[in-house]
Amino acid sequence: MNVRTFDLQNALYYCGENLVPFDGELYLFKQFYSLREADQLFAAVETGLAWQEETIFIFGKRVKVPRLMCWYGDPDACYQYSGVNHQPKPWNETLQSVREKIEQQCGCAFNSVLANLYRDGKDSMGCHADDEKELGHNPLIASLSLGDERLFKLHHKKSKETVDIILGHGDLLVMASTLQHHWMHSLPKTRKFKTSRINLTFRKILVN
Incomplete structure (x- = not known):
């Protein structure tokens, strides 16, 4: 069995600038x-x-997700949202x-990745927090962007x-500490011409 070990205190992401002023940690590695x-x-990854x-259940209705997606991970890393x-x-x-490369950067292990494919500017991600119980109390989430640039928006709940x-x-964008408790984030639609963008969001799902 390949056991991956990490030293969180020496994780390189702590050397970056925290991009939120309070209530959480957010780091960007250009x-x-x-x-x-x-x-x-x-x-x-595109091919x-x-x-x-996919369709999801929101406010009692089935709604088509405005992007393509897929979920990869360890066999027991099931995720419901x-x-x-x-x-x-x-x-x-x-x-x-x-x-493996992102784990070394972040100083922690991930057992799953959510991949999203935004085909153009009409594809988007609605405002939300990654606060599902499967992610733990203060999840560390690492998000790799590939393809055309897009705007990522956050707003504080209070x-x-x-x-x-x-x-x-x-x-690479890293969200950590109490960020998911206090901040919401989204990738809004845009009228600007946009080509494809892929987002790989690595997570650790708590397994019973």
Whole structure:
């Protein structure tokens, strides 16, 4: 059995600037993958993952998700949100390689990844917090962006303070500490011309 060990105190992400002023931690690593590496990775995941359309349950209605998605991970890393139970597909070589690189950056282990494919500016992610019980109390979530740049928006639940971040090709965003308790985030639609963007969000699902 391959046991991965990490030293959280020496995790490199703590060396970055915290992008939220209070109530959580948010770090951005520009060009975590170089442009050449990101190009190769984008091509590999665009053609190599089992993308699918999905409908979710919101306010008593079934709604088509405005993007393509897929869920990969360890066999027991099941994840449920918006009324949909996601059974993980097994890791492939590309995702495993990315996971190992991001684990070393973040100083923790991940057992799953949610992949989203935004086909154009009409595809989006609604405002939400990653606060499902399967993610634990203060989850650390690492999100890798590939492809066309998009705006990532956060707002504080009480103060309504906002933070806007442009996520580019090869950038890594790390959300940690109490961020999910106090901040909501989204990837809004845009009227600007946009080509495809892929987002790989690595998580640790708590397993009974």
